[in-house]
Amino acid sequence: MPELKVTPLGAGQDVGRSCILLTMGGKNIMLDCGMHMGYNDERRFPDFSYITDGSLSPFIDCVIISHFHLDHCGALPFMSEMVGYTGPIYMTHPTKAIAPILLEDMRKVSVEKKGEQNFFTSQMIKDCMKKVIAVTLHQSVMVDNDIEIKAYYAGHVLGAAMFWIKVGSQSVVYTGDYNMTPDRHLGAAWIDKCKPDLLISESTYATTIRDSKRCREKDFLKKVHECVDRGGKVLIPVFALGRAQELCILLETYWERMNLKAPIYFALGLTEKANNYYKMFITWTNQKIRKTFVQRNMFDFKHIKAFDRQFIDNPGPMVVFATPGMLHAGLSLQIFKKWAPNENNMIIMPGFCVQGTVGHKILNGAKVVEFENRQVVEVKMAVEYMSFSAHADAKGIMQLIQHCEPMNVMLVHGEAAKMEFLKEKIQQEFNIKCYNPANGETSVITTPVKIPIDVSLSLLKAEAKKFSSLPPDPKRRRTLHGVLVMKDNNVCLMDVDDACKEAGINRHVVRFSSTVHLNDSGPSLATAHKLHGFMKDKLPQWSVTFSEGEISVESVLVKVEGDDDENKNVYVSWTNQDEDLGSYIFNLLNTMSQ
Amino acid sequence: MKLYCLSNDPNKPCHVLTFREITMMLDCGLSMQSLLNFLPLSFVQSNRLLSLPNWMPNDTSDPDLEGELKENGDRVFVDSPPEFCPPLDKLVDFSQVDVILISNYLCMMALPFVTEGTGFKGRVYATEPTLQIGKLLLEELVIYIEQCPKASFATQWKNFLRKCPYPLNEAFTPKSWKHIYNMTSVNASLSTIQMVGYNEKIDVFGALQVIPASSGFCLGSANWVISTEHEKIVYLSGSSTLTTHPRPMDHHALKNADVLIMTDLTQTPISNPDSMLGVLCVVVGLTLRGGGNVLIPCYPTGVVYDLFECLSGKMQELGVSNCPMFFVSPVADMSLAYSNILAEWLSSVKQNKVYVPDEPFPHAMLVKSNKLKHFKHIYSEGFSTDFQEPCVVFCGHPSLRFGDVVQFIELWGNNPRNCIVFTEPDYDYIEALAPYQPLQIKVAHCAIDTSLNFTQANKLIRDLKPKTLVVPECYTQPPVSAPNLTELVIGNHPDSTLIPYKWGEVINLPLKRKQAQVFVDPNVAQNIIPIEVKPGISLSTITGTLSVKDNVHNIQNTSGDANMNKPVKYEWGSLNITEFLQKLSQEGITDAKVESLGGNVVVIHLQDEDALIQLEENSTHVVCNADEQLRTKLRHIVMQCLKKF
Known part of the structure; x- marks a missing residue:
């Protein structure tokens, strides 16, 4: 395997x-x-x-x-x-x-x-x-x-x-x-x-089975709003692309609706560039944004402005998006160090933080964070985790x-x-x-294998024809039988006659015939009909056909001969391939005659 | 495999292909040549058009016909909302169509006629740009016609066709023409489209696989490769080997097809798009410098993007960059916006711009710098304030029968300083201008058709080497416009059989399926015992349970079925009589009497037993009425003397 x-x-x-x-x-x-x-x-x-x-x-x-x-x-x-x-x-x-x-x-x-x-x-x-x-x-x-x-x-x-x-x-x-x-x-x-x-x-x-997204969004907006109302600063560490854009859309519409004045900043000059990518790859966003992008591009923000490092020490409330998202380096960490000791402030971690990062530590309730340079920062600000990831x-x-x-x-x-x-x-x-x-x-x-091989269409069609000619039976299996011809790296399944032709050999057909004597008066055709009924009964899985006085099952032929008197000769004949079936039918008829 | 041709216009193709019991429509183009027989629709009353005299056939005085036909110059026009020639619906029942493949947005304008109100239940496949831009084209067409409602519909004129002058009398099947669909059916029709990407393998009921391959003609344009494990059919529609804005053509996918159906070749076989573009730039420059305006009737998408780019550069060079370009179409804003978000479907040069990130087309910049201004209509807010002459106006419709272009011709038609430049190849510009004559405006004909010309098409055929090549009959003769240019045909290719077809025909394609594919379970495969019957040729029987699901055939083990478990073997070769007799005697049967019946037929009588064996070269018949024991013995001996696989 x-x-x-x-x-x-x-x-x-x-x-x-x-x-x-x-x-x-x-x-x-x-x-x-x-x-x-x-x-x-x-x-x-x-x-x-x-x-x-x-x-x-x-x-x-x-x-x-x-x-x-x-x-x-x-x-x-x-x-x-x-x-x-x-x-x-x-x-x-x-x-x-x-x-x-x-x-x-x-x-x-x-x-x-x-x-x-x-x-x-x-x-x-x-x-x-x-x-x-x-x-x-x-x-x-x-x-x-x-x-x-x-x-x-x-x-x-x-x-x-x-x-x-x-x-x-x-x-x-x-x-x-x-x-x-x-x-x-x-x-x-x-x-x-x-x-x-x-x-x-x-x-x-x-x-996790997360609660409805609407609730989480409402929760998030409420917390930001409360913090801003009490004059606090909100830090949201994000990656420049991804969640940031979603949260910006969220805050932008909320600010608009509630007519809020506190500034929202997006750190890094990347904002505009990042949003440009979203505009250009709008086919990758959701249906709603794609539908409305010609009239109003969701990524043109009115309330969100670029951040400058000097703003860190500005008085008054503000909301700042800063990278990176896990507080492991860069601007978000710098802002965190400044704002963490003030209980009015809040940090919202909108995504997963891997072990070892500052984000991970404070999410686990660390009240003091120590840095490599021995710097110690007390965490008094509110720490919120919002699973927007x-x-x-x-x-x-x-x-x-x-x-x-x-x-x-x-x-x-x-x-x-x-x-x-x-x-x-x-x-x-x-x-x-x-x-x-x-x-x-x-x-x-x-893994299981399935080997694809070519098959002659006539073989498949013959099978399909035979299958559909039988009365429908959900239990009946469809059988495919053929000869695989392997020649010059080509492998193809076909019926035996085509295979012999393809291989350039002559098939040799071996046939057996035997006669059974049967006591049954009346015309031979009537006897044949009787036998047909009998065989159909005995061979329910097979297709037993009757035409021109001959009964046939696969290659087995049964023919009744004789005058209207009692004695009938029943010839049974079959090819070697149907030896089991042929000898079974022959024995069946033999037993019947005795 | 059959091919039905349902469209009279090889550039607005519509075919139906039946193969493996799947009915597949290839493109759904709408022939719009019929439009040229109608009077232009104007959304402000045009006194000139209103005052055109009625026309009546000489010997006719049918009051119902009164007012339906108007005369201008030597032409007669129908005064009615325009009608279109939809695909022939007599050959194929559209409710039986399983799949429709759309090659590009110019080849889907008949879609609502086929999918709506016909019982169509199938699926339509198209690329994302084909769907998005096709939607714009359909919308624009509906808006253009709906914004100019006509009080009456002319119907009687179709009964007097033979009495009408040329070209109306030669109109193609006008009784089948239909009025335009509405937005409801456009939207319903478009909702049947499933978007696909280039090289996406689409399974069609397990019977066929279809793959769209980039065709280089326009945004999202595709050729279709339809294949089974053993057969490959390529449907080649609008394609281009020139370098413009779309992704280049993918040749590789089209190679070595059994059947190549080739259509939608250039409509301007004699002229070269590059030199036409050069002429266009010169004409625009001269006109603007002379204080005239340039009117360019066009579709709201396609080559027009290249024109914005090329002309803005040229205008800069010629010092007329202060002249604005206006792009007027109900879908102008959408077209400009969409073109810049479909980067994945653009040439690599344009595609690479988005990595910067810059807009792939410069028209976004031109809009920002006010060099290109776009409006939905000329009566849209802001147009009259922004409008300034001299200028270049791009607007539809290229047939000049509806859209804002009608107003611009009224406005500028009588000033010889102005110029109208025909760039779209779909309509004959003389016919297009006929209802407006006499005009003073200069006329330039610079049709730019980037699709394959005959040289490129013949070269492509040589490269692709299809076994059978199927083309519209008109491609096998020189173009009507240049009957002497016998090289402008699809010629005979030594490796390919050429089959021409024409409208309304059903072609039998010479593709006989001989082989299919089955998947063999490993358990079945283990039972395969190859027997080498000749050097390099081995045979083995296989028997298994066949399961067929979604047209996929699997062979599994016949476990549990006693009747089937025995592997069946076959005998081959001939039986050697001496050897056979020897074996008989070894088994104690010594009374065998050999009798030759002539030819190769030999009968062996077993006199003591009630049995005889008839031997021929390729068969052995054992007739045995005695007990089973003897027959079994005889069978055993026969088998020993024969080879098996």
Whole structure:
């Protein structure tokens, strides 16, 4: 039986640095190439030495990136330019447009702010992006003669895609991050019933069933409004693209409706540029935005202005969106340090934070945060977690499984304990195997094979004709019988006569005939009719036909001869292929005559 | 496999292909040549058109016909809302059509005629730009006609056709013409469209696979590859090998087809689009410099994007960049906006701009800098304040029978400093201008048709090497406009059989399916024991349970069915009599008497038993009336003497 091998180098029972190695049909495919935000050492990147110590090119046939979040593409320039990989990298057009900006952003924070050494350079990001081949949704792309890939809409962020991968008879779907409910700017993930051998699904919210989105939004707006009313400052750490745009739309409409005056700022000059990407890739957003974009572009914000560092110390209320989203570096962290000691202020974490980041610490209730330079910050501000992160919840994951009907499921990109729970549930509900390997652990999945062979149309048609001539019987099996001709690398199934012709040999037909004497007065035709009824009775699974005085079943012929007197000669004749049937009928008639 | 031709216009094609019990419509073009027989629709009363004299055939005095026909110069026009020539509905019942494939947005204007009120239950496949831009074209057409309601519909003139002068008397099947659909049926019709991407494999009832391949002609334009495991049919519609704004043509997907159906070649076989564009730029420059206005009748999408780009640059060069360009269409804003969000369907140069991010087309910039101004109508708010002469106006409809272009001709027609430039190839410009004559405005004819010309088409055929080539009959003869240019035909290609077709014909295509595909379960495959009957040729029987679902055939093990479990083998070759007799005697049968019946027929009598064996070269007949024991013994011996697979 052929096998599929899957080894997570990252995202195995973990969130961060998604990187999954997939081996199928002798091809090695890397799914995502992310970095871990929680680490500053070599654990930041996947351990490529697992594959080899040198260049990866001979060992990896292609790399597929699901979306632009750094925990899915952050290690790409490191892998291609520093470890060494010259093969193709696939991603969607929006991902290709946005990923290099986020990479550059992250590089600047790491190198210029934190002074990290041995990091990839701007040029490396550019060189890496040159290896990228952009794909459109549902387009079937042949990576080489054997690997075929196809992208499906995943919702999660602009340009996020799930990938269906096929090599030979095996197929795998890798979801990346996805969202099964449409939100303010994106649609819901969608996949057809592609029945892959394996579905590799994220499971960030494996145990969460989220309440209605409206309630969460109302809650969020209420909290922001209250804080601003008491003169507090609201910090919302976000990634430049994705959730940020959704929250901006939300606040913009609320400010408009409530006629609020407190300023809203969006940090980084990226705002306008980022929103431009949304305008240009409007076909990737949801129905509503697409329909109205000509009249009013949702991404032209009236109330939201660009932020300047000097505003940090401004008095009075304000709302600030700042990057990065997990408070691990950059401006959001800088603002946090200033605002955290004031209980009037509030921080809203709208997304998941990986372990090791400041975001993760304060969400877990840390009242004091210590930094590398021994700086200590007291956290008196209100800390709120709002799950706006567009991941599928448990219900959504189950829905996706139902839609695409996989033979096996593998959970990645989640926490081990939560995965266990969902794994149980999947195995119970769908009765399919579910895997959740840890990083570096290989899961081997055997897949059934179906061998495609050519068949002559006349053979199929003869079978169909025969089948439809029989009275309908739901229990009757359809049988296909033919001869496989293997000649000059061509393999074709055909009926025996065509096969002999094709092979250039003569078939030799062996026939047996025997006679039974039967005591039955009356015309021989009447006897034949009797026999026909009798045989039909005895051979319910067979088609027993009667024409011109002869009864036939398959190649077995039964003929009645004789005058109207008592004695009749019943000839039974059959070919060697129907020996069992022929001798059975002969014996039947023989017994009858005695 | 049959091909039905339902459209008279190879550039507005509509075919039906039946294959593997699937009825598939290829394109749904609407021939609009009929429009030229009608008077223009004007949303403000045009005294000139109103005062045209009635026309009556010489010897006729039918009061019902009174006022239906008007005369201008040597032409006669029908004074009625325009009518269109929909695809022929007599050959194929549209309710039986399973699938409609649309190649590009210019080939779907008849869709509401086919899908609405016909019982159509099938699916329509088109790319995203085809759907979005096609919707704009359908909407524009409906708005143009609905905004100029006519009090009466002319009907009688169709009974007097033979008495009418040319070209009305040669109108093509006017009794089948229909009035335009309304927005309700447009929307209902468009809702049957399923969007697809290039190279997306679409399964049609398990019987066929269809794939759209980029055709390079316009945004989202596609050629269609229809295939089974063994057959490949390519439907080639509007295609272009020139470099303009769309994604380039994908040749590779079209190669080695069993059947290539080729249609929608250039309508301007003699002229070259590049030189036409050059002439256009010169004409525009000269006219503007001379203080005249330029009127360019056009569709609201397509080549017009290239014209904006090219002209704005040229106007800069010629120092007339202070003259504004106006783009007037009910869908102008939508067209400009959509063109800039469909980056994935554009040429790589344009596509790469969005990575910056910049708008792929410069017209977004031109709009921002007020060089290009767009309005829904000339009576839209702001137009009269912004309007400034001299200027360039792009507006529809290219037939000059409705749309804002009618007003511009009224406005500018009598000034010889102005110029009207025909760029769309769909209508004969002399016919288009006929109801307005006499005119003082200068006329330039620079039809830009980027679709394949005959040289390109013949080269493509040589590259693609189809076994059978199917083309409209008119492509096998030189164009009517240039009967001497015998090279402007689809010629004979040595590797391909050429089959011409024409309107209303049903063609039998020579594609006989011989093979299909089955999937064999590994358990069944394990039982395959190949026997080499000749060097390099092996045979093995296969028996299994057949399951057919969605036209996919699977063979599984026949477990549990005792009758079927025994593998069936076949004997071959001939039986050696000496060897047979020897084996008989080994088994104790020594009374065999051999009798030759002539030819190769030999009968062996077993005298002691009630049995005989008749041997021929390719058959053996054992007649045995004795007990089963003897027969079984004989069978055993026969089998020993024969080869099996």
